[in-house]
Amino acid sequence: MNSDTSPAARLADATTRIARAAALRPAPHPVTLIAVTKTRSADEIAPLIAAGHRAYGENRVQEAESKWPALREGHGDIALHLVGQLQSNKADAAVALFDAIHSVDRPSLVTALARAMDKADRRPDCFIQVNIGAEEQKGGCPIADLPALLTQARTAELPVAGLMAVPPASVEAAPYFALLAKLARDHGLAGLSMGMSEDYETAVLIGATHVRIGTALFGPRA
Numbered sequence: 715m716n717s718d719t720s721p722a723a724r725l726a727d728a729t730t731r732i733a734r735a736a737a738l739r740p741a742p743h744p745v746t747l748i749a750v751t752k753t754r755s756a757d758e759i760a761p762l763i764a765a766g767h768r769a770y771g772e773n774r775v776q777e778a779e780s781k782w783p784a785l786r787e788g789h790g791d792i793a794l795h796l797v798g799q800l801q802s803n804k805a806d807a808a809v810a811l812f813d814a815i816h817s818v819d820r821p822s823l824v825t826a827l828a829r830a831m832d833k834a835d836r837r838p839d840c841f842i843q844v845n846i847g848a849e850e851q852k853g854g855c856p857i858a859d860l861p862a863l864l865t866q867a868r869t870a871e872l873p874v875a876g877l878m879a880v881p882p883a884s885v886e887a888a889p890y891f892a893l894l895a896k897l898a899r900d901h902g903l904a905g906l907s908m909g910m911s912e913d914y915e916t917a918v919l920i921g922a923t924h925v926r927i928g929t930a931l932f933g934p935r936a
């Protein structure tokens with residue numbers, strides 16, 4: 715990554731890298747690059763929208779509510795992805811604002827989202843987040859709980875698009891990506907939201923359909 719290039723130039727570079735990795739797959743499929751814009755200002759994001767990029771990620775409902783209604787205006791085709799933990803009491807707001815929710819990780823949240831979707835008559839795609847490294851403080855459902863949570867989500871008519879995970883930091887991510895891909899296959903799910911700035915090419919090689927990239931586009935967060 716060249717640190718003196720613009721976010722739009724870095725986006726073009728990441729897009730090329732993703733295409734190169736995707737082409738090495740036995741059966742290439744499209745990969746969505748989610749530009750993660752948490753902590754970034756409207757002025758930093760606007761050039762990517764002007765360059766035609768249409769998939770963005772935020773990790774907090776409130777921050778997204780303050781930035782995106784204005785940024786989105788006139789761009790009805792922008793898709794907003796929630797990539798951070800969601801409190802059940804913010805389910806209504808999340809369903810109203812986001813087109814996909816990548817952090818569905820517990821029964822109480824499935825219940826809250828199902829109620830919010832029924833009320834709003836709007837059904838954002840849902841990814842079940844798995845605590846793939848069995849880390850104490852991390853979000854995501856334990857692997858052992860995944861079958862029951864999936865059954866609950868499907869019964870509640872959440873549109874389950876796939877699985878999402880954030881592997882443990884500072885260790886090789888590939889084995890965790892491979893495990894998430896296997897879990898998705900076992901449960902008949904096509905979507906795989908995995909890979910961030912440091913490891914998105916590896917994730918795509920292992921089958922990611924959605925990569926979530928912040929730092930590699932905008933530089934380090936403050």
Ligand SMILES: *Cc1c(COP(=O)(O)O)cnc(C)c1O
Nearest residue numbers: 750773797910911926927928929
């Ligand atoms: C912040 C964040 C990202 C992007 O991380 P970078 O390392 O900046 O690319 C991806 N996924 C989640 C869940 C995040 O919170």
